[in-house]
Amino acid sequence: xxxxxxxxxxxxxxxxxxxxQAYGELYDTYVAGIYRFISFKxxxxxxxxxxxxxxxxRAWHYLLESRDVASFSALLYRIARNLVIDHYRSxxxxxxxxxxxxxxxxxxxxxxxxxxxxxxxxxxxxxxAVATAMKQLKEEYRDILTLRYIEELSTAxxxxxxxxxxxxxxxxxxxxxxxxxxxxxxxxx
Amino acid sequence: xxxxxxxxxxxxxxxxxxxxxxxxxxxxxxPDTQWLSxxxxxxxxxxxxxxxxxxxxxxxxxxxxxxxxxIMPQRTVYAVxxxxxxxxxxxxxxxxxxxxxxxxxxxxxxxxxLYGVKLATEHTQVAVVEAVQGKRASTELRLTFVSRRVDEVxxxxxxxxxxxxxxxxxxxxxxENLKSEVRxxxxxxxxxxxxNPMDAVHVAQAIDRKVDVIQLSLIxxxxxxxxxxxxxxxxxxxxxSGAAATSTSSMNGGAPSSTPAAASSPNSTATSTTAxxxxxxKIIAPLTRGVLETPLEQPIVPKKELIPxxxxxxxxxxxxxxxxxxxxxxx
Numbered sequence: 297x298x299x300x301x302x303x304x305x306x307x308x309x310x311x312x313x314x315x316x317q318a319y320g321e322l323y324d325t326y327v328a329g330i331y332r333f334i335s336f337k338x339x340x341x342x343x344x345x346x347x348x349x350x351x352x353x354r355a356w357h358y359l360l361e362s363r364d365v366a367s368f369s370a371l372l373y374r375i376a377r378n379l380v381i382d383h384y385r386s387x388x389x390x391x392x393x394x395x396x397x398x399x400x401x402x403x404x405x406x407x408x409x410x411x412x413x414x415x416x417x418x419x420x421x422x423x424x425a426v427a428t429a430m431k432q433l434k435e436e437y438r439d440i441l442t443l444r445y446i447e448e449l450s451t452a453x454x455x456x457x458x459x460x461x462x463x464x465x466x467x468x469x470x471x472x473x474x475x476x477x478x479x480x481x482x483x484x485x
Numbered sequence: 486x487x488x489x490x491x492x493x494x495x496x497x498x499x500x501x502x503x504x505x506x507x508x509x510x511x512x513x514x515x516p517d518t519q520w521l522s523x524x525x526x527x528x529x530x531x532x533x534x535x536x537x538x539x540x541x542x543x544x545x546x547x548x549x550x551x552x553x554x555x556i557m558p559q560r561t562v563y564a565v566x567x568x569x570x571x572x573x574x575x576x577x578x579x580x581x582x583x584x585x586x587x588x589x590x591x592x593x594x595x596x597x598x599l600y601g602v603k604l605a606t607e608h609t610q611v612a613v614v615e616a617v618q619g620k621r622a623s624t625e626l627r628l629t630f631v632s633r634r635v636d637e638v639x640x641x642x643x644x645x646x647x648x649x650x651x652x653x654x655x656x657x658x659x660x661e662n663l664k665s666e667v668r669x670x671x672x673x674x675x676x677x678x679x680x681n682p683m684d685a686v687h688v689a690q691a692i693d694r695k696v697d698v699i700q701l702s703l704i705x706x707x708x709x710x711x712x713x714x715x716x717x718x719x720x721x722x723x724x725x726s727g728a729a730a731t732s733t734s735s736m737n738g739g740a741p742s743s744t745p746a747a748a749s750s751p752n753s754t755a756t757s758t759t760a761x762x763x764x765x766x767k768i769i770a771p772l773t774r775g776v777l778e779t780p781l782e783q784p785i786v787p788k789k790e791l792i793p794x795x796x797x798x799x800x801x802x803x804x805x806x807x808x809x810x811x812x813x814x815x816x
Contacts, residue, residue, distance in 0.1 A: 301555065305555060308554070312551060316533055317529075327521060331514075331516040332514065332516075344516075349527070356528075356532055423510045426506065445504040446504060476500055476504070
């Protein structure tokens with residue numbers, strides 16, 4: 297059974313029979329993606345976990361109240377995105393970039409392990425640079441880049457999440473990519 | 486210091502690849518497995534505690550649309566299937582309402598609210614029968630409607646009402662409808678004669694069979710002088726049908742179909758003022774017994790001159806095989 301058909305069937309069971317087990321199956325499918333999406337936007341793991349739990353709880357209540365759910369994944373990402381916005385409105389969380397960049401290399405490790413550690417350090421530094429640059433982008437650009445390249449959603453699904461047309465999303469994607477590239481080049485200097 | 490060095494080494498040709506690289510790092514981390522399972526059970530427990538039990542299952546249309554959404558796009562279900570379903574439902578209700586109205590209008594009389602519906606239904610019937618079965622069948626149907634018009638006249642005349650002027654007006658309207666219906670039959674007959682003479686014979690015979698009954702029915706209604714014209718129109722129709730049958734039969738060389746003039750003069754009886762308390766159908770039966778039993782067509786009897794008689798004397802060329810043969814031997 298294709299994933300979309302399976303999701304529709306589970307949604308049907310949830311909306312007609314209030315089947316909690318069916319909702320558990322949907323949770324298993326989408327929880328990792330939602331957690332990753334939220335963790336990219338918040339500073340701590342605990343906040344990401346709390347917001348992820350809240351996302352699924354709110355999605356459950358939405359399913360019971362509404363009949364028209366075209367895409368459950370789009371619904372989840374939409375709720376997660378709104379929760380993060382509300383989270384930053386209620387609290388003023390700050391991100392310590394210096395903490396993220398602190399990497400210790402153990403002097404007692406073997407040369408091969410040290411090579412691996414340096415390689416990982418390289419990757420982490422590069423990732424940190426990209427992450428830093430993405431956090432400097434405006435919220436809309438950041439969300440679209442995250443949903444497209446990290447969550448690997450289609451432009452149609454992203455359009456449903458951000459409430460825009462597919463054409464508009466493609467244009468925003470192009471602009472966001474260019475903006476990130478410009479920032480990365482600027483930061484390199 | 487390290488950070489600047491590695492940033493310089495970094496390639497920015499593929500920005501998208503750089504973004505994908507974030508997946509799995511601490512910036513876009515995967516959730517802890519233990520947290521995943523504990524959160525799942527916490528979530529389902531909360532749902533079980535807070536969600537009310539589903540009431541006794543009642544199938545509603547919402548369930549139907551939800552089920553259909555499994556096999557076709559949801560937009561199609563709500564934008565196409567549901568409107569089509571509503572249209573079919575409304576059409577079905579409208580049709581059922583129309584059928585009920587038509588049924589209720591069958592007993593209506595001129596002046597009633599549903600009489601228009603009755604006439605409209607009859608016109609539709611005639612049109613459909615004519616299209617499907619032809620003029621002959623529609624003419625017979627029209628004759629039935631002529632009988633109905635006569636019945637309506639009878640019912641209106643027999644109806645007791647204090648307002649005589651209103652009653653007379655309704656009777657006049659009924660008679661006008663009758664005349665119009667008879668003219669329609671006459672027009673049909675003329676059209677059939679022009680297009681298919683053979684069918685005209687059958688149509689004329691059908692008219693002959695029924696027009697006498699109709700005449701008697703009209704007589705029995707004891708309508709006032711306004712029905713005189715109606716009787717005249719019916720009599721004219723009878724003449725036309727007789728003429729049509731005669732001319733067509735003579736063209737084909739067959740025996741003409743004769744119609745006994747069993748109906749009495751319309752002028753004298755239409756103005757009769759004797760009270761009639763029984764319905765027209767009860768009066769028709771004894772009156773028409775003699776008429777209907779009389780064959781409308783005389784059997785075709787071959788004329789005697791057409792059958793040659795056996796000659797009493799055989800001619801020179803005829804050999805009488807019944808007589809014994811005498812053989813004379815030659816010497």
